[in-house]
Amino acid sequence: MMNFLDLLATDFKLTISVNGTVSEAGLLDPLVFRETDTVTVDGFEVLPRYQHLAQQGRLIIDESFYQWLHRVTNQGWLLKPQPQMYPLNRSV
Amino acid sequence: MRINNAGHYEYCRWADKSQRGAEPNIVDVAPLQYFKHHVSDIRQQLINGQRPSGCAECAVMEQHGKISGRQRQLLKIGVRLEHFDKSLASSPWVPIFTAEHCDQTPQDWQIDLGNYCNSACVFCSPHSSSRLAQEWQRIGIIDQLPKPSWADDPVMVDRLIAALTECKHIQYLHFIGGETVITPAFKVILQRLIDHKLNVNATIGFTTNLTVWDQTVVDLLTQFRGVNLGVSVESLDAVNDYVRWPSKIDQVQRTLDRWLDLAKQHNWLVQLRITPTIFTISKLLSVYDFAWQNQLAIESCNFLQEPAFMRPSVLPVQYRQPVINSMQRWIDQRGISAAPVVNTRDPTVAILHNVQDLQSYVTYLADMPDESFRMPELVQFIKRLEGSRGNCVLDYLPDYDELFRSAGY
Numbered sequence: 001m002m003n004f005l006d007l008l009a010t011d012f013k014l015t016i017s018v019n020g021t022v023s024e025a026g027l028l029d030p031l032v033f034r035e036t037d038t039v040t041v042d043g044f045e046v047l048p049r050y051q052h053l054a055q056q057g058r059l060i061i062d063e064s065f066y067q068w069l070h071r072v073t074n075q076g077w078l079l080k081p082q083p084q085m086y087p088l089n090r091s092v
Numbered sequence: 093m094r095i096n097n098a099g100h101y102e103y104c105r106w107a108d109k110s111q112r113g114a115e116p117n118i119v120d121v122a123p124l125q126y127f128k129h130h131v132s133d134i135r136q137q138l139i140n141g142q143r144p145s146g147c148a149e150c151a152v153m154e155q156h157g158k159i160s161g162r163q164r165q166l167l168k169i170g171v172r173l174e175h176f177d178k179s180l181a182s183s184p185w186v187p188i189f190t191a192e193h194c195d196q197t198p199q200d201w202q203i204d205l206g207n208y209c210n211s212a213c214v215f216c217s218p219h220s221s222s223r224l225a226q227e228w229q230r231i232g233i234i235d236q237l238p239k240p241s242w243a244d245d246p247v248m249v250d251r252l253i254a255a256l257t258e259c260k261h262i263q264y265l266h267f268i269g270g271e272t273v274i275t276p277a278f279k280v281i282l283q284r285l286i287d288h289k290l291n292v293n294a295t296i297g298f299t300t301n302l303t304v305w306d307q308t309v310v311d312l313l314t315q316f317r318g319v320n321l322g323v324s325v326e327s328l329d330a331v332n333d334y335v336r337w338p339s340k341i342d343q344v345q346r347t348l349d350r351w352l353d354l355a356k357q358h359n360w361l362v363q364l365r366i367t368p369t370i371f372t373i374s375k376l377l378s379v380y381d382f383a384w385q386n387q388l389a390i391e392s393c394n395f396l397q398e399p400a401f402m403r404p405s406v407l408p409v410q411y412r413q414p415v416i417n418s419m420q421r422w423i424d425q426r427g428i429s430a431a432p433v434v435n436t437r438d439p440t441v442a443i444l445h446n447v448q449d450l451q452s453y454v455t456y457l458a459d460m461p462d463e464s465f466r467m468p469e470l471v472q473f474i475k476r477l478e479g480s481r482g483n484c485v486l487d488y489l490p491d492y493d494e495l496f497r498s499a500g501y
Contacts, residue, residue: 002141003139003140003141004138004139004140004141004189004190005139005190006141007177007180007181008180008181008186008190010177010181012177012178012181014178027178027181027182028182042175042178064182065182066170066172066175066178066179066182066183067170067182067183067184070167070170070172070179074435074438074440074441075167075170075172075434075435075438076167076168076435076437076438077168077263078168078169078170079168079169079185079199079200079263080184080261081184081185081187081188081196082196082197082260082261
């Protein structure tokens with residue numbers, strides 16, 4: 001079984017399906033889709049389900065997909081690290 | 093983190109009760125010192141993939157499909173069990189967890205203000221109710237009253253306030269007692285938080301027993317960013333009077349309505365807080381009905397562990413089946429499948445959450461081993477209590493006449 005550090009050393013990818021064409025993206029990569037696309041990310045329906053969040057014809061996910069998913073599915077407040085103490089370093 | 097009624101810290105508000113008292117006390121160690129230094133061992137255990145023994149109660153909850161404290165706390169950093177790996181690796185907390193030293197400050201605390209309480213619920217303990225403590229001493233269940241609460245000492249309250257004022261990012265403070273509304277320290281701390289302008293960003297959570305009202309406390313609460321109001325009720329049936337002695341259900345209902353009106357006015361989040369026991373498991377649906385009618389969420393922290401002889405699982409299997417059937421019928425009649433709701437504080441999915449929660453009791457009653465061998469101990473205990481209170485369990489639960497009598501009642 002993986003422990004915490006093993007898990008963080010794993011190079012996770014997002015599996016993205018756009019109109020039936022499957023590709024991969026980095027776990028923390030920003031994502032941009034045309035609002036008319038049919039999109040799933042790791043099996044979660046993104047479009048057309050969240051079409052109402054698109055602006056100017058595009059749905060932009062400019063935070064990590066799973067943080068975005070947390071917000072759009074109303075999972076409650078997210079505690080944030082105190083930024084003046086630790087600049088975010090995602091390389092660990 | 094948590095400061096419990098005796099002033100001891102706990103690394104998690106959900107941690108195993110048997111370990112309470114093992115951690116340092118606010119009298120000896122300042123809150124932030126505990127958070128930064130003393131919790132590091134636990135953090136390291138988690139990073140190494142170990143399961144601290146204090147996590148056992150959450151494991152039982154998850155086994156029966158009840159949303160555990162672990163799930164609730166993970167959610168606050170964006171981690172979900174159903175996609176644990178990726179949601180964890182996506183969390184902005186990753187570098188904090190792996191840092192050698194913690195120089196964060198707490199953002200989410202539970203603060204227990206002592207046992208100052210006007211109620212003496214049957215499942216409670218002297219550490220959480222001063223009235224029960226006095227009664228237990230009088231009838232010889234305990235020899236000595238618990239030590240005075242840390243929150244009765246103005247120096248300790250100052251110590252807490254000093255720590256809180258260093259926590260500029262404080263998001264949530266949950267207070268419990270005793271009965272918070274009549275606990276002097278509650279009022280003092282709320283006022284001091286406002287004086288330090290921490291009310292601007294902080295949400296206050298607290299639980300009240302629906303027998304008291306203090307307008308000064310209400311006026312203070314309305315100045316905070318938000319309030320999560322927990323209202324304790326076991327049943328809207330008269331059995332609530334027996335369990336939450338000496339409350340009277342008519343007065344409880346009136347006070348409940350008053351809090352609900354206030355909460356609606358200020359857009360507070362309200363949850364009905366239940367502690368199901370062998371006495372109330374068959375009467376729970378009255379609370380679920382009320383929650384359904386008023387679109388409120390129901391929350392119980394865990395499956396009752398102590399006192400062991402009051403666990404719903406002490407109910408013999410043949411008495412459980414009618415309860416299971418009525419609960420399952422309630423769920424089926426609503427036509428809602430139990431969707432997994434982890435965010436139990438999202439009012440828009442309160443009903444879904446309630447169905448899920450009730451389903452966990454169906455599973456619990458169906459799966460938990462029969463603990464009816466504890467019945468004689470239960471009967472012995474309540475006979476002693478009833479001798480002091482002048483009441484009789486069978487007046488409230490006549491269907492259990494044979495059950496209680498066969499155990500020596």
